[in-house]
Every structure is written in C-alpha cells, then in structure tokens.
Amino acid sequence: MNRSHTIDDKAEIQKQWDRDPCGAVTADNAEAESAAWYESVRRHRYEVYAPWMPGAMRFEDWKERDVLEIGVGLGSDHLSLALAGSRMHALDLSAEHLRHTRKHLAAHALQTEGVLGDAEANPFPDASFDLVYSFGVLHHTPDTARAVREVLRVLRPGGTALIGLYHRDSWFFWLWTVLFRGVLRCGIPKKGWRRLLSEIEYRSADNPAVPLVKVYSRPGAAALFTGFEDVRTSVHHVEAGHFPPPFSWLLRPFSRPTLERWLGFGGWYVIVRARKAAG
Numbered sequence: 001m002n003r004s005h006t007i008d009d010k011a012e013i014q015k016q017w018d019r020d021p022c023g024a025v026t027a028d029n030a031e032a033e034s035a036a037w038y039e040s041v042r043r044h045r046y047e048v049y050a051p052w053m054p055g056a057m058r059f060e061d062w063k064e065r066d067v068l069e070i071g072v073g074l075g076s077d078h079l080s081l082a083l084a085g086s087r088m089h090a091l092d093l094s095a096e097h098l099r100h101t102r103k104h105l106a107a108h109a110l111q112t113e114g115v116l117g118d119a120e121a122n123p124f125p126d127a128s129f130d131l132v133y134s135f136g137v138l139h140h141t142p143d144t145a146r147a148v149r150e151v152l153r154v155l156r157p158g159g160t161a162l163i164g165l166y167h168r169d170s171w172f173f174w175l176w177t178v179l180f181r182g183v184l185r186c187g188i189p190k191k192g193w194r195r196l197l198s199e200i201e202y203r204s205a206d207n208p209a210v211p212l213v214k215v216y217s218r219p220g221a222a223a224l225f226t227g228f229e230d231v232r233t234s235v236h237h238v239e240a241g242h243f244p245p246p247f248s249w250l251l252r253p254f255s256r257p258t259l260e261r262w263l264g265f266g267g268w269y270v271i272v273r274a275r276k277a278a279g
C-alpha cells in the first residue's frame with residue numbers, strides 16, 4: 001500500500017508544530033516566552049526573514065474589522081493585525097500555537113478568540129469576517145480547495161481572503177529542493193518525495209513528524225479561488241540560501257530587498273488576494 005495513504009495528515013500537522021513552534025528557532029536569548037522573546041521572533045520575521053511582508057500584506061488596512069487568521073504560529077502577524085486595530089480570531093490545529101498567540105498578544109494587553117480546529121471544517125458561522133488571513137498554512141492540509149471554500153463561506157459579502165502558499169515555480173523549489181537536494185544529493189530515491197518536501201519545515205532531531213507539503217503555480221493557486229471575484233496573485237521571498245552553491249555564495253553579499261527586486265518573480269510564496277462578491 002502507498003504509505004502516503006496511511007498517514008493521518010492532521011495528526012502530522014499537530015506533531016510537527018506542537019513540538020516545534022514555527023519560528024521559535026529565530027528567537028534571541030531572551031527568556032523563552034517572555035515579551036522580549038516574542039518580540040525578537042517578530043523582529044526577525046519582518047527585518048530578516050521577510051522584509052517584503054508588511055508592505056505586501058498591508059495589515060493596517062483592517063482597523064476595526066473582524067479578522068480570522070488560520071494557522072497562527074507564534075502570533076507575529078496576528079499581533080500586527082491586532083496592533084492595527086482589528087478584532088482578532090484564530091483557528092489552528094496546534095494547541096501550542098494558539099497558546100503562544102494568546103500569550104504574545106497578552107504581552108501587548110491585546111486579546112484574540114482562539115479556536116482549536118480544522119480549516120477544512122471551519123467552525124465559525126457563515127459571513128463572520130471582513131478578512132480571512134492565512135500565511136504558510138493551507139499547503140499543509142490535504143484538501144486545500146475545501147479549506148478555501150470554507151474561507152469563502154465565513155467571509156462577509158465584499159470580504160477579502162489574503163492567503164500565502166508555497167510557490168512551485170520558485171528558485172527554492174526547482175533549484176534547491178528538486179535539483180540540489182532531490183537529485184544531486186539523491187534525496188528523492190533515499191527519502192522519498194513526501195519526506196524530502198516535509199524537511200522544508202524546521203524540525204528538531206527527536207520530532208518524528210512528516211507534515212504534508214504541497215506547492216502551487218500562480219495559476220494553480222488562483223484556480224483554488226473559484227467563486228471569488230477580483231482574484232490577484234503576487235510572488236515574493238528570495239534569499240541567497242534558495243540557490244545551490246556556487247550561486248548562493250555569489251548572491252550572499254546582496255540584501256534581501258535587492259534580491260527581491262532582481263529575482264522576486266521566482267520567490268517562494270505566492271500571495272492570493274481575492275474578494276467575495278458584495279451580495
């Protein structure tokens with residue numbers, strides 16, 4: 001039997017992120033889970049990892065609006081939206097991520113309504129939100145199209161979906177993952193496709209999780225948003241480490257914004273912005 005059919009994908013998601021919260025390895029040496037620790041993770045996200053993010057996401061647009069974030073991690077984007085004045089709600093399969101996000105917001109005297117649950121069976125009522133935001137999440141769930149239909153259902157007429165997915169036609173996917181790790185280092189025959197891709201996610205040595213990882217072309221990502229109107233995609237996120245040597249060495253002296261300008265069309269995230277019809 002094909003092993004992928006026997007894997008419980010939702011259990012793998014919980015194993016992966018309950019044990020290794022997303023982005024925790026980027027924290028500085030402040031006391032774990034202190035306000036300074038969360039702040040160092042958030043600073044790393046917007047200053048080092050993805051400086052393109054605040055400009056592309058425009059968190060400040062959602063003041064006094066009802067926002068659902070699906071897949072919250074340590075709560076960095078959740079906090080950005082809350083600081084902008086949004087009324088925040090969180091949905092995640094990881095109880096740890098919900099706990100971290102509540103704690104991160106509490107450090108700023110802010111709150112969120114967190115629900116442990118599955119984006120494919122979204123527990124929120126129809127027409128509840130002005131924005132559904134999700135970054136780096138829905139490519140891990142087996143039925144992404146169903147999760148996007150649920151996004152449409154919980155949005156109010158005229159509401160916006162802002163969803164970031166892994167981009168197939170990227171330097172990181174074709175050059176680093178497929179060519180370098182998969183073919184030249186024999187990762188495909190040695191580990192198999194699912195494990196090779198799952199190792200894109202940081203995992204500590206004793207974490208046995210093998211989370212599902214899928215990738216989308218720009219048209220493939222847009223096609224998930226059937227039933228929405230004004231579906232737009234953009235591509236972001238390039239770093240020198242997305243290229244195999246010697247290209248990575250040659251690119252290392254350049255800043256992320258410079259690489260983004262030159263090579264951003266092959267970035268690792270495709271961002272979809274789509275609107276639910278007004279009524």
Ligand SMILES: C[S@@+](CC[C@H](N)C(=O)[O-])C[C@H]1O[C@@H](n2cnc3c(N)ncnc32)[C@H](O)[C@@H]1O
Pocket residue numbers: 013014017022023070071072073074091092093094097117118119120134135136137138140141
């Ligand atoms: C890679 S982390 C990204 C977290 C955060 N957005 C960030 O960028 O740091 C993926 C998150 O999505 C959640 N997740 C994956 N599939 C899900 C699903 N079907 N329903 C709810 N949450 C899901 C995981 O539990 C995890 O919190």
